[in-house]
Each structure stands twice: as structure tokens, then as C-alpha cells.
Amino acid sequence: MDRERIIVLFFFGLLALITYELYAVIAPFITPIVWAILLAFLAHPALVWLNRWIKSRSTCALLITLVVAMGVLVPAVWLSTSLVREAQGLYAGLPHAANQGGLASASTWIRGTRPGAWLDALLTRHGIRLDDEIRYLSTEGVKATSDYIVKHVGSVAGNIVLYLFHFAIALTTFFYLLRDGESYYEALRNLTPLHEEDKAAVFDTLRLTLSAVMRGLMLTALLDGFVLGLAYLVLGVPYWALLATLSAMGGLLPIGGTALVWVPVTGYLVFTAGWGPALALIIWAAAALAVIDNFVKPLAMGHGTGLPTVALFFGLAGGIEAYGPFGIFAGPAVIAVFAALLRVYQRVYFHEAAPAAEAANPPPAARESPPAPRRFNRSN
Numbered sequence: 001m002d003r004e005r006i007i008v009l010f011f012f013g014l015l016a017l018i019t020y021e022l023y024a025v026i027a028p029f030i031t032p033i034v035w036a037i038l039l040a041f042l043a044h045p046a047l048v049w050l051n052r053w054i055k056s057r058s059t060c061a062l063l064i065t066l067v068v069a070m071g072v073l074v075p076a077v078w079l080s081t082s083l084v085r086e087a088q089g090l091y092a093g094l095p096h097a098a099n100q101g102g103l104a105s106a107s108t109w110i111r112g113t114r115p116g117a118w119l120d121a122l123l124t125r126h127g128i129r130l131d132d133e134i135r136y137l138s139t140e141g142v143k144a145t146s147d148y149i150v151k152h153v154g155s156v157a158g159n160i161v162l163y164l165f166h167f168a169i170a171l172t173t174f175f176y177l178l179r180d181g182e183s184y185y186e187a188l189r190n191l192t193p194l195h196e197e198d199k200a201a202v203f204d205t206l207r208l209t210l211s212a213v214m215r216g217l218m219l220t221a222l223l224d225g226f227v228l229g230l231a232y233l234v235l236g237v238p239y240w241a242l243l244a245t246l247s248a249m250g251g252l253l254p255i256g257g258t259a260l261v262w263v264p265v266t267g268y269l270v271f272t273a274g275w276g277p278a279l280a281l282i283i284w285a286a287a288a289l290a291v292i293d294n295f296v297k298p299l300a301m302g303h304g305t306g307l308p309t310v311a312l313f314f315g316l317a318g319g320i321e322a323y324g325p326f327g328i329f330a331g332p333a334v335i336a337v338f339a340a341l342l343r344v345y346q347r348v349y350f351h352e353a354a355p356a357a358e359a360a361n362p363p364p365a366a367r368e369s370p371p372a373p374r375r376f377n378r379s380n
Contacts, residue, residue, distance in 0.1 A: 032170035034326055039068065039170075040177035042214055047178055061179035069171055075245070198344045202337055209307070209336035213329055216301030220292050221251035224258050227288040235277045237265055253325070258289060301332070311335050 026033065043064050050060045177184070189199050229244025237243060247261045262285050269278040298309050307315070312332055319331015 029166070029169050032166040033173055036170045036173035036177055038210075038214065038329065039174050040181055041210055043068070043174075043178060044181065057179055061175050064178060065171055065175045068174065072167070194344075198348075201344055202340045205336045205340040206333055209333050210329060213301050213332050216297055216299075217252060217328065219300050220297045221248050223292050223296060224248055224251035224289065227292070228258060228262055228285060231262075231281055231284045231288075232265065235269065235281060236273070237269070258285070307332070307336060307339065311339075 046064055047057075047060050050063065051057060054060050054063075185203075189203060192199055192202075194202070225244045225248025228247040229240055232240035232243050243261055243265060247258045250258045250260045253260070262281065266278045266281050269281060298312055301312055301316075312335075315332035315335040316328055317331070319327030319329070319334070321327065323330045
């Protein structure tokens with residue numbers, strides 16, 4: 001083995017080792033870093049526009065970072081305060097609900113059904129009242145919830161500190177990516193050992209795909225919040241604007257989604273307004289969200305990517321299964337880059353190889369062309 005081969009093997013072995021150690025260093029912060037990359041990608045057009053008026057790129061990046069920070073912190077504080085206040089009001093009103101209103105109407109509704117009447121008769125034969133059992137179970141449930149909150153309040157406080165720390169890391173990364181992201185992008189392009197047109201095919205496809213996925217995700221989340229907020233308003237749900245905002249935020253989640261909000265609201269309607277408004281909310285949410293998720297979202301995400309709808313569907317579903325929440329971006333990106341590489345392969349190894357093959361193997365008519373007719377001079 002010659003010296004040059006040893007040097008090459010040592011270099012790539014050391015590069016692989018350091019790459020692994022680098023991953024071990026940044027692995028605890030992968031989530032905030034990925035969010036910072038996605039936010040920087042989304043906010044880059046705003047930076048370009050603002051840089052026309054403010055020549056300092058650092059100032060532009062700092063202003064956008066402050067706007068994003070306030071856009072996250074202010075709603076978070078408002079939502080947290082509202083949720084704590086509502087939880088306190090709910091906890092204080094549970095004794096009244098146990099005797100009048102919600103739980104009493106629930107027991108009346110249960111006895112009005114055939115299984116409920118059978119259960120009530122069975123309990124009565126054993127000297128047990130259904131109202132007392134419902135009140136007892138609700139009280140025990142509230143007590144268990146309170147005990148759980150008291151027991152885990154320390155871990156909740158620790159998680160809040162950890163979230164704030166990750167949020168600070170995400171903002172810092174977002175600022176530097178926003179300010180210097182184009183240089184990082186060009187450096188990555190230069191490190192890719194492909195021809196310029198092949199680099200353009202891969203990187204442009206990746207950029208268009210991420211842009212389309214983010215655009216479709218934001219659009220469908222806003223539509224989710226709008227249609228569900230309209231239902232909350234019509235059905236008389238209190239704090240409908242807050243719940244609409246939470247529904248829109250839930251629409252950004254790949255797992256659970258808006259059901260994390262409208263399903264509990266349905267339960268609230270059952271105990272306060274009866275089954276009619278609750279069923280109306282269920283039907284409205286199922287129909288509206290089915291249209292948004294199955295028609296609007298694929299159209300919004302697929303526009304500009306050049307991917308078939310079925311490929312985009314498997315990219316979203318398989319990406320979430322393989323990569324977790326970030327798979328909603330990673331899955332379509334993988335499929336789009338794969339399609340771009342196939343186009344590069346077709347262009348390089350088919351379109352450019354075809355003329356060379358034809359030159360090396362001309363058709364039989366060209367190889368065995370008849371000799372040109374001989375001209376005779378009349379003077380001969």
C-alpha cells in the first residue's frame with residue numbers, strides 16, 4: 001500500500017470520526033436547530049425586502065429575530081395566563097357542576113338511554129344510586145388530577161426552563177442563519193462534487209419543495225383555525241378566539257393536530273349544551289377538516305414541487321413515520337431530491353451517452369454505403 005493511499009484512508013477515517021463526534025455534540029440541540037433552519041428559510045424573503053431599506057444585514061436579521069421572538073413569547077404568555085385562569089375557574093366550579101347542571105344532566109341523560117336505564121336499575125337493586133356514583137367518580141378524578149399536578153409541578157418547572165433554553169438556542173441560530181445563511185448555502189453547494197447544472201437541479205428542487213411544504217402547512221393551519229373558530233363562535237363556546245388560535249397551532253402538529261382542541265370542546269358542549277351542538281361540531285369539524293387535509297393541503301404543498309400527489313402523500317406519511325414531527329418536511333424533501341437525482345442520471349447517462357454510442361456504432365447503411373457513381377469524360 002503506497003503512501004498516498006494511506007493518507008487518503010487516514011483522512012476519511014478521521015473525517016468520519018470527527019463527524020460522529022460533531023453529531024454527538026449538537027444532538028441535544030437538533031430540535032431547536034432544525035426549527036431555526038425552517039424559520040430562517042421562511043423569513044429569508046422578508047430579510048431580502050428589509051435589506052433594500054436598511055443596508056446593514058445584521059440589523060435586518062436582528063429586527064426580524066426580535067419580531068419572531070415577540071410573536072412567540074407574547075401569545076405564549078397570553079395563552080398560559082388564560083389557560084391557568086380557566087383551569088382555576090373550572091376547578092372552583094366543579095362542586096356546583098356536581099350538584100347542578102353538567103353532571104346532573106349527564107346522569108339524567110344516562111338514565112334516559114336503554115343501557116343507562118338497565119345500569120341504573122341494576123345499581124338500585126344493590127342499594128347504589130347512579131347520581132352518587134357519578135359525583136363520587138368525578139370528585140375522585142379531580143382529586144387525582146390535583147395530586148398529579150402537585151406531584152409533577154417540579155418537573156413542569158424544569159421543562160419550562162429547558163424549553164426557554166432551547167428557545168434561546170433556536171433564536172440565536174436563527175439570527176446567524178438569517179444573516180449568513182446565503183454564504184453557508186453557497187459553501188454547501190461548492191462542497192457538492194457535481195456539475196453546476198446538476199447542483200442547480202438538486203438544490204433548486206430542495207428549495208422549492210421546502211417552500212411548498214411550509215406554504216401549504218401554514219395555509220392549512222390558518223384554514224383549520226378559521227373554520228373551527230367559526231364553529232366555536234356559532235355554537236356559543238366561550239373564549240372562541242383563544243380556542244381558534246389553539247386550533248390553528250394544533251394544525252401545525254403532524255400528530256394529534258386540531259383534534260387536541262376540538263375534541264375536548266365537544267366534551268364541554270355535551271355537558272353544557274347537550275348532544276345537539278356537540279354533534280354539530282363533530283360533523284362540521286369532520287367535513288371541513290377532511291376537505292382541508294385531503295384536497296387543500298396536497299394542492300398547496302404540491303404546487304411548485306413537480307411531484308405527483310401520491311408521491312407527496314407517501315412523503316408526508318412516511319416522513320412522519322421515519323423522522324417524527326420533522327418528517328413532514330424531511331419526507332417530501334427526500335422524495336424530491338431523489339426525483340432530481342433521477343433526472344440528473346437520465347440526462348448524464350442517457351442523453352449524453354446516446355450520441356457517443358451512435359458515433360461508435362454507426363447504422364449499417366452508413367457503414368456500407370454504396371460507392372459514388374463513376375463519372376466518364378465524353379472525350380474518353
